[in-house]
Amino acid sequence: MAKKEISRNPGLKAQKSENKKLATQKAQELMTWKKNNLTQKRFFSLEEKEQHLVEKIYLIFVQVCPDLSWEDYLDRLRKSDNHDAITKTIAKKIIRS
Numbered sequence: 001m002a003k004k005e006i007s008r009n010p011g012l013k014a015q016k017s018e019n020k021k022l023a024t025q026k027a028q029e030l031m032t033w034k035k036n037n038l039t040q041k042r043f044f045s046l047e048e049k050e051q052h053l054v055e056k057i058y059l060i061f062v063q064v065c066p067d068l069s070w071e072d073y074l075d076r077l078r079k080s081d082n083h084d085a086i087t088k089t090i091a092k093k094i095i096r097s
Helices: 002-008 010-036 048-064 070-096
Strands: none
Touching: 010 048, 010 070, 048 070
16 A cells, blocks of 8 residues: 555656655765775774664765765764763763862
8 A cells, every 4th residue: 555655746756756866975085084084983884784884874875965064974973972982071070089
């Protein structure tokens, strides 16, 4: 029944097609970035499974925010990681007091 609903709704079909194009384009940008930044230790020091997870999450986020670049995404992850480290440090200091 779900297939019939999709085929009757051309807007949904067009959106799925656009999402695939966007994901393909962003995946190509990601591959280009990886090729150009092989010495970037923060990303490539991760295990292969972890790298794939970060890439997949990025491709999901891109569907919600198409203007998000890979570099911006990595920068946001870095800032979030720094924030987590600072938060943990503060929490440890509070617990010790």
